[in-house]
Amino acid sequence: MKESRFWFLFLIAGLVLFLLLGYHIVFIHLLGNYEANISFQSVASRSVSPAYAVFYLLFLVFALYHGFYGLRTILLEIEALARHHRTVTAILVVLGVGLFVYGTWALFAAMKIGAVG
Template identity: 40%
Template sequence: MRESQYWVLFIAAAVVMVVLLGVHMAMLHLEGILAMLGVEIGDVLEYSSVMTRAGSAFWTFFYIAFLAVALYHGLYGVRAILLEVTNGESAGRTVTGLVVVVGLAAFVYGTFILLQSFKMGGI
């Protein structure tokens, strides 16, 4: 892909991240506002509530998607900064390769943790 296409994905990831962060904040941190709207969700930090969410396929997919877009957005930004301070084509390829490896490792580890939580959700 061309660099401009990566940049468009960077912006799209930011938009998706804002939406996902809004849902996360509304459901888990703004229970007072939800209560005013007539939606009662209880204590979101209570163990049973956390495990219920962890066992939900919706929330598992939600957080895997959130992880993916946040990692892409953040690491693309880090890559752009590192490319500005390095010189040469081989240095650029090295930076890109390192960012991809770090991103894939973080995504695999985060997804593993989320799937393990999903398996434990029925406890």
């Protein structure tokens, strides 16, 4: 894939993160009772909701892509790594996919705990 498409996805991911984070900040931090919103019962009840599962999954995907693309940009501007951009990209893809799998597993684990709790 051409660099312009990676870069475009990076912008899209940034925009989506802005919306998701905005939603999170407004509904968890600004509206209602913050202490109650972050209590175990409240978090557990949210984690079983399919809508919240989709929310967290999207957040995970876009945050990982945005973060790792930014990290790749920084790494490729280091003189010692500049000539190894394929290797750097491959390592970051593996790390990103690994973290996505781990995050997804954590999400489903939280759903199970929430269902029990």
